Amino acid sequence: MDNQKFSITDRIKSFKYAFHGIKLFFINDHNGRVHLFAAIIAIGLSFYLKLSALEWIAILGVISAVIVAEILNAAIEKLADVVSPAIHPKIKIVKDLAAAAVLVAAFLAVAVGAIIFIPKLFL
Numbered sequence: 379m380d381n382q383k384f385s386i387t388d389r390i391k392s393f394k395y396a397f398h399g400i401k402l403f404f405i406n407d408h409n410g411r412v413h414l415f416a417a418i419i420a421i422g423l424s425f426y427l428k429l430s431a432l433e434w435i436a437i438l439g440v441i442s443a444v445i446v447a448e449i450l451n452a453a454i455e456k457l458a459d460v461v462s463p464a465i466h467p468k469i470k471i472v473k474d475l476a477a478a479a480v481l482v483a484a485f486l487a488v489a490v491g492a493i494i495f496i497p498k499l500f501l
């Protein structure tokens with residue numbers, strides 16, 4: 379908490395920086411591009427299959443979880459590379475933990491996607 383006065387210009391700047399981060403992730407980051415592609419496919423399929431409101435909430439929830447986890451993973455990796463460009467056992471743990479967050483979110487997304495899409499597509 380700081381005692382700086384509230385400034386609408388500073389708030390707008392924060393949004394600008396955040397949108398810059400989104401652009402960096404979806405355009406420059408290879409994993410980001412893969413996630414964007416997967417999200418577009420899942421959203422397209424959801425429109426095609428006319429999901430219910432609750433199914434939409436589940437699909438959008440898991441898509442967001444994966445993308446948020448991957449953005450944080452990318453940020454942690456970049457920070458770790460600056461803090462310790464050389465190999466370090468603690469950096470290995472930090473990076474493996476960040477990658478684990480993505481994997482857990484991705485497993486959840488696959489499970490939710492399978493529960494919603496498989497019966498509509500194949501049963």
Ligand SMILES: Nc1ncnc2c1ncn2[C@@H]1O[C@H](COP(=O)(O)OP(=O)(O)OP(=O)(O)O)[C@@H](O)[C@H]1O
Nearest residue numbers: 409455462463464465466467469470471473474477
């Ligand atoms: N400086 C380091 N010290 C120790 N282990 C490291 C270090 N850098 C990477 N590693 C190990 O290599 C793995 C992959 O790291 P890297 O930074 O290449 O992530 P990545 O997921 O392959 O990255 P990208 O998102 O660019 O594909 C890490 O999870 C970690 O186990």
